Amino acid sequence: PNEPPLVFHWFPLIGSTITYGMDPPRFFKENREKYGDCFTFILLGKKTTVYVGPKGNDFILNGKIRDVNAEEIYTVLTTPVFGKDVVYDCPNSKLMEQKKFMKIALTTEAFRQYVPIISDEVTSYLKRTADFKGKSGIVDIPPKMAQITIFTASHALQGKEIRDKFDETLADLYHDLDMGFSPINFMLHWAPLPWNNRRDYAQRTVAKIYMDTIKERRARGETGAQDIMWHLMNSTYKGDVPVPDHEIAHMMIALLMAGQHSSSSTSSWIMLRLASRPDIMEDLYNEQVKNLGADLPPLTYEDLAKLPLHAAIVKETLRLHAPIHSIMRAVKTPMPVPGTKYVIPTDHVLLAAPGVSATDEAYFPQPDLWEPHRWEKDSPLAPTIVRNVASEEDDEKIDYGYGLVSKGANSPYLPFGAGRHRCIGEQFANVQLQTILAIIVRNFKFRNVDGSDKVIGTDYASLFSRPLEPAKIYWERREG
Numbered sequence: 001p002n003e004p005p006l007v008f009h010w011f012p013l014i015g016s017t018i019t020y021g022m023d024p025p026r027f028f029k030e031n032r033e034k035y036g037d038c039f040t041f042i043l044l045g046k047k048t049t050v051y052v053g054p055k056g057n058d059f060i061l062n063g064k065i066r067d068v069n070a071e072e073i074y075t076v077l078t079t080p081v082f083g084k085d086v087v088y089d090c091p092n093s094k095l096m097e098q099k100k101f102m103k104i105a106l107t108t109e110a111f112r113q114y115v116p117i118i119s120d121e122v123t124s125y126l127k128r129t130a131d132f133k134g135k136s137g138i139v140d141i142p143p144k145m146a147q148i149t150i151f152t153a154s155h156a157l158q159g160k161e162i163r164d165k166f167d168e169t170l171a172d173l174y175h176d177l178d179m180g181f182s183p184i185n186f187m188l189h190w191a192p193l194p195w196n197n198r199r200d201y202a203q204r205t206v207a208k209i210y211m212d213t214i215k216e217r218r219a220r221g222e223t224g225a226q227d228i229m230w231h232l233m234n235s236t237y238k239g240d241v242p243v244p245d246h247e248i249a250h251m252m253i254a255l256l257m258a259g260q261h262s263s264s265s266t267s268s269w270i271m272l273r274l275a276s277r278p279d280i281m282e283d284l285y286n287e288q289v290k291n292l293g294a295d296l297p298p299l300t301y302e303d304l305a306k307l308p309l310h311a312a313i314v315k316e317t318l319r320l321h322a323p324i325h326s327i328m329r330a331v332k333t334p335m336p337v338p339g340t341k342y343v344i345p346t347d348h349v350l351l352a353a354p355g356v357s358a359t360d361e362a363y364f365p366q367p368d369l370w371e372p373h374r375w376e377k378d379s380p381l382a383p384t385i386v387r388n389v390a391s392e393e394d395d396e397k398i399d400y401g402y403g404l405v406s407k408g409a410n411s412p413y414l415p416f417g418a419g420r421h422r423c424i425g426e427q428f429a430n431v432q433l434q435t436i437l438a439i440i441v442r443n444f445k446f447r448n449v450d451g452s453d454k455v456i457g458t459d460y461a462s463l464f465s466r467p468l469e470p471a472k473i474y475w476e477r478r479e480g
């Protein structure tokens with residue numbers, strides 16, 4: 001009786017699955033206009049309650065552990081891909097410890113090593129790739145960015161021995177793992193279908209590659225590179241319990257998979273947006289010349305801090321193109337929604353969509369305009385309330401077990417989520433994306449093939465949203 005309003009639909013089980021699935025952001029916006037910030041719709045037969053806006057973000061993402069649960073929703077998809085006993089195939093307290101282990105390797109010191117690694121990978125990729133040979137050409141961006149992302153992420157996060165295997169077997173195996181993330185697998189994850197069989201074979205094979213590497217390192221008594229695998233091998237759970245090899249292997253898979261789609265989609269959007277705004281690409285080039293020197297020396301981690309427009313590009317692109325449009329939680333106890341008469345019952349799933357507030361006029365003037373300069377102080381398009389949120393609420397920190405994170409999820413801009421499930425990869429993603437961007441800007445000028453300022457639509461058919469393909473742009477090599 002005190003449930004939020006139910007979105008009108010014709011068929012009981014299908015409900016709004018189709019309209020939601022085709023364009024989730026539009027679905028959220030249209031229904032928000034009809035029903036308010038909190039409403040329920042039927043997704044594959046399940047009552048799914050959306051709560052948009054900063055209050056909704058906070059309500060869901062900072063929900064108490066006894067009230068909301070992520071693993072119940074995600075495990076069917078992630079466990080066959082990552083493997084057992086990690087992330088959503090274990091109690092939340094164990095995930096919090098695992099996030100601490102993973103995060104420990106993502107330090108400033110590590111990032112200092114990653115920037116040259118990432119730059120070199122991008123440079124070498126641009127040199128050896130046929131589609132970038134010559135003075136100019138046309139290229140379908142997303143497949144290229146997917147490759148650049150996997151080469152840079154695997155080299156930085158997993159070391160050279162694993163990176164080199166991506167030229168051989170690992171690329172295909174990870175592709176098969178990926179197929180496990182099709183939304184259809186929310187229902188068919190268990191089915192002995194060809195792509196699920198390939199997924200399971202790939203999971204076993206990739207896990208074995210990591211476990212063999214761990215054994216070799218142990219046999220050699222290796223203390224060399226202090227990479228993520230090294231950190232995981234030297235981490236212990238509470239009570240001094242070492243992390244079993246299979247869990248290390250599964251966390252290595254999870255780390256790479258978690259970053260791959262979101263980073264690859266974001267870097268594609270960055271390149272496509274630049275093609276639609278060649279003037280901004282020139283601003284970026286000039287920023288590098290001005291702040292790093294006309295000879296454009298090899299990029300360092302310290303340089304990134306001198307390139308605020310490069311940082312703003314990532315920020316602005318994630319505002320309009322956050323790859324994770326729906327964050328879901330199972331409801332474990334009836335949850336009263338503060339300030340309303342609603343109580344969310346335990347047979348509902350909660351859905352947070354921070355992308356809605358990130359494109360809301362109330363917080364971002366001309367919300368649909370991609371304008372990286374809006375993140376500059378005193379820009380007429382500067383976010384209105386975000387700055388207050390950042391200075392007041394974000395000061396309050398909380399530790400869920402994996403390090404301090406900002407307590408306030410009461411923000412309209414949360415591309416990396418909030419609360420106990422918040423992203424640990426934000427800094428890495430920023431380092432990776434800004435470095436890739438800087439190197440591309442040094443090499444190319446982009447524009448749309450037809451010279452227009454159009455941008456392609458979004459593909460919502462897989463779990464992470466990304467540009468529709470093909471998404472071709474025209475490139476021209478930057479001379480001297």
Ligand code: HEM
Binds near residue numbers: 256258418423
């Ligand atoms: C969690 C976004 C890159 C590792 C999350 C969440 C979001 C997110 C929204 C919260 C999910 C939820 O609450 O259910 C992004 C975006 C990225 C990115 C937009 C890039 C642009 C990465 C990278 C890594 C990573 C590079 C690894 C190095 C993780 C992990 C979690 C997470 C381990 C925790 C999941 C949990 O606690 O349930 N990310 N991410 N992410 N992300 Fe990222």
